[in-house]
Amino acid sequence: MSERSGFGMRPSGNGSHESSADGSPASPSAEADAGEPLRPLDPDARIDLASERRESQADEVLDGLEADLVGLAPVKTRIREIAALLLVDRMRSRFGIVSGRPSLHMCFTGSPGTGKTTVAVRLAELLHRLGYIRKGHLVSVTRDDLVGQYVGHTAPKTKEVLKRAMGGVLFIDEAYYLYRAENERDYGQESIEILLQVMENQRDDLVVVLAGYKDRMDSFFASNPGMSSRIAHHIDFPDYTTGELEAIGHLMLEREGYTLDPGTVPVFRDYLERRRDQPRFANARSVRNAIERARLRHASRLLAAGGPVGRPELTTLKPDDFLASRVFTLRQ
Amino acid sequence: MRITQGTFSYLPDLTDDEISAQIAYALEHGWPCSVEFTDDPHPRNDYWEMWGLPMFDMADPAAVLYEINECRRAYPNLYIRLNAYDASYGRQTTALSFIVQRPAEEPGFRLDREETSDRRVRVRMHPYALDRPQGERYAGNGHAETP
Numbered sequence: 001m002s003e004r005s006g007f008g009m010r011p012s013g014n015g016s017h018e019s020s021a022d023g024s025p026a027s028p029s030a031e032a033d034a035g036e037p038l039r040p041l042d043p044d045a046r047i048d049l050a051s052e053r054r055e056s057q058a059d060e061v062l063d064g065l066e067a068d069l070v071g072l073a074p075v076k077t078r079i080r081e082i083a084a085l086l087l088v089d090r091m092r093s094r095f096g097i098v099s100g101r102p103s104l105h106m107c108f109t110g111s112p113g114t115g116k117t118t119v120a121v122r123l124a125e126l127l128h129r130l131g132y133i134r135k136g137h138l139v140s141v142t143r144d145d146l147v148g149q150y151v152g153h154t155a156p157k158t159k160e161v162l163k164r165a166m167g168g169v170l171f172i173d174e175a176y177y178l179y180r181a182e183n184e185r186d187y188g189q190e191s192i193e194i195l196l197q198v199m200e201n202q203r204d205d206l207v208v209v210l211a212g213y214k215d216r217m218d219s220f221f222a223s224n225p226g227m228s229s230r231i232a233h234h235i236d237f238p239d240y241t242t243g244e245l246e247a248i249g250h251l252m253l254e255r256e257g258y259t260l261d262p263g264t265v266p267v268f269r270d271y272l273e274r275r276r277d278q279p280r281f282a283n284a285r286s287v288r289n290a291i292e293r294a295r296l297r298h299a300s301r302l303l304a305a306g307g308p309v310g311r312p313e314l315t316t317l318k319p320d321d322f323l324a325s326r327v328f329t330l331r332q
Numbered sequence: 333m334r335i336t337q338g339t340f341s342y343l344p345d346l347t348d349d350e351i352s353a354q355i356a357y358a359l360e361h362g363w364p365c366s367v368e369f370t371d372d373p374h375p376r377n378d379y380w381e382m383w384g385l386p387m388f389d390m391a392d393p394a395a396v397l398y399e400i401n402e403c404r405r406a407y408p409n410l411y412i413r414l415n416a417y418d419a420s421y422g423r424q425t426t427a428l429s430f431i432v433q434r435p436a437e438e439p440g441f442r443l444d445r446e447e448t449s450d451r452r453v454r455v456r457m458h459p460y461a462l463d464r465p466q467g468e469r470y471a472g473n474g475h476a477e478t479p
Contacts, residue, residue, distance in 0.1 A: 135391045156384075163399070167392025205394040 040096025047091050056090075058083050061126040069115055070251065071244040078235050079123065086130040103232045104132065104207045105199055107175075107221075109214040110237025113283030116211045117171065119237075123209070124169040133207060135167035143177040146191045154187040158194045166205045175210035176220035192224060199230050240283050245272045249287045256291070258298075258315055267319040274327045294321040333440030335373050338413060338429040348397065351414070351432055355393035358416035363427050364388045365396045367403050369412045371469045373438065373459050386417065400432055409435045409470045435470040 041047070053059060062083060065076060085102060092099060104127065108116040121138050128136025145161055148154035162170065172178070178195075180186040199208050210217070210227075214236065221228035240248065246269055253260065260268060275286055298321045302309055322328075336342055346354070358365055365387050368380035383403040387396060396414070403412050411434055418427035439460035446454045461469040 134394075137391055163387065163395035164389050164391065166390070166395040166398070202394070202398070205392065205398075 041094050043095065045095070047094065049087075049091075052091060053087060056087060056130055058087065058126060058129050061122060061129060065119075065122050065126075068251075069118065070247045071240050072115060072119070072237060075115075075119055075235055075237055078233065079119070079126065082233070083126060083130060086127070086132055090131060101203060103203060103230070105203075105231045106207070106209045106233040106235060107217065107231045108209060108211040108235050108237060109217045111213065111239050111283055113285030113287075114237035114239065115284060116237055117173070120169060120171045120209050120211070124207075127169070127207060133168055137165075137168035138171055139165040139168060140171040140173060142173050143188065146172070146178065146195075147187045149187075151187075154190045155194060158191045162194070162198050162206065166202070169207045169209055171209045171211065174212045176212050176216045179220055179223055181223055192227065196226055196230060242269065242272050242276065245276075245283070245287055248284050249291065252288060252291055253317070256295075258291075258295070258317055261316050261318050264317055264319045264322065267322050271322050271325060271327060274330075278327060278330075290322070290325070293325065297321040297324055333438055335411070335431070335434065335438055337375060338431055340430045345434070346430070346432065351400070352393040352397055354428065354430070355396045355414070355416075358428055359390060359393065359396075361416075361418070361427070362420070363416035363418050365390070366415050366417070367396075367399050367412065367432075368415060369403055369407050369410045371410045371435075371461065371466060373411060373461055374457070380411075380413065383412070386415075404433050408433075411435065437470070 062080060065079065069076070082104065089099060089102065106123075108119065110116055117140065120140075124133070124136050124138040127133045139161065141161055146154070146158045148157045178188040178192050180188055195208065198206070208231075210231065212220070249268060249272070250260070271290060272287070275281060275290065294317050298317055301318070301321065302313060340346060355365060366385070367383040369383055370377060370380040383406075384399060387399065390396060400412065400414060411431060413429055413431045415426055416428040418425045441457050441459050444456050444458050446456065448454055
């Protein structure tokens with residue numbers, strides 16, 4: 001009998017021992033500290049902060065954030081602060097100091113194309129490495145995924161999404177569409193209520209990130225004060241300067257395996273400056289689209305010219321590839 | 333009499349942490365979980381009521397445990413079990429199934445003998461709980477709530 005119960009039950013037996021000793025059921029720190037005794041450290045013990053930091057591998061994500069994302073200084077600062085807090089909290093818990101789990105629900109506001117989704121993906125990974133969330137996946141949804149079409153449809157739909165996001169980050173893009181002020185019987189309200197309830201009661205299980213344009217987000221919070229107060233971190237993503245956009249463009253080109261002809265660099269900068277003043281400018285997304293169109297022109301230029309081509313021709317974008325853009329003709 | 337059905341049934345009832353660990357094991361293997369409940373403890377009762385649909389695309393045990401707790405709240409005094417399906421065989425195959433809640437008091441079974449032709453005796457098992465109509469079977473032991 002003893003052999004039989006040991007057979008299937010060993011993993012779960014261990015698990016229960018760990019988390020019951022830890023005091024908090026299914027806490028991720030119990031998982032992270034699995035190798036060590038869970039008895040609190042002596043009050044006069046010392047922990048090496050640097051090695052602890054290395055162990056969490058959070059720096060890799062932070063450095064990746066620094067290297068891959070141009071600009072966004074306030075965002076990076078806030079994320080570093082959060083990482084520091086989680087790391088310190090983890091060490092406090094080693095000494096047996098009980099502090100509440102920090103609330104990490106966030107709101108990302110900013111113009112289109114300022115990197116809100118990209119940062120959210122990195123954030124999920126970072127929180128996972130620091131042991132705040134258990135899985136580190138990102139579930140990205142919009143109003144369509146949360147709000148139903150008829151009475152009684154919304155609650156199961158929202159709950160389904162919330163369950164899928166548990167253990168990770170729920171990213172709600174353009175969250176203000178959830179609330180439609182003009183229609184008070186809109187089902188979005190129901191969705192918001194469920195969201196609020198889960199954000200409050202299951203803080204251990206998921207992190208909710210709302211994203212959207214600044215002004216519309218502000219009016220969304222004005223009509224849903226409960227939502228605003230449950231979100232601890234309101235992070236504003238600033239628009240990129242032309243220099244930053246240029247750096248982003250170069251980064252994108254490099255990743256796609258293209259280079260700019262020396263003559264193209266000023267043209268590209270000029271293009272970005274002109275494009276900024278056009279309507280519907282979407283920061284990094286517009287840069288991406290510009291590069292996509294330049295690639296099209298580059299390809300058809302090569303085909304039209306005919307003849308043999310080598311590696312330099314295939315990878316170099318010429319000024320003409322950008323100058324053909326509508327942006328340049330509009331101004332004159 | 334304590335009903336023993338499904339995996340782990342000879343062990344003491346699993347705690348929520350242990351249930352979480354089992355769910356995590358199932359999810360790791362890509363087995364979707366579902367929650368079912370019943371008030372008919374007969375071992376041949378294959379048709380338990382479903383608590384919602386099976387849960388696909390879940391990443392974390394907390395989501396499944398949440399549904400278990402919702403079901404417990406709605407039916408605090410019925411049998412509730414958790415199933416995990418292994419779809420990799422191309423047919424519905426239960427890979428793991430265990431009871432996560434049982435009534436506070438389980439009256440157990442009696443054997444009914446029935447004489448049939450040629451002095452043959454047939455024996456059948458009769459759960460005492462079935463003497464009462466559905467919905468009242470476990471009502472008499474402290475918990476007023478019934479399905």
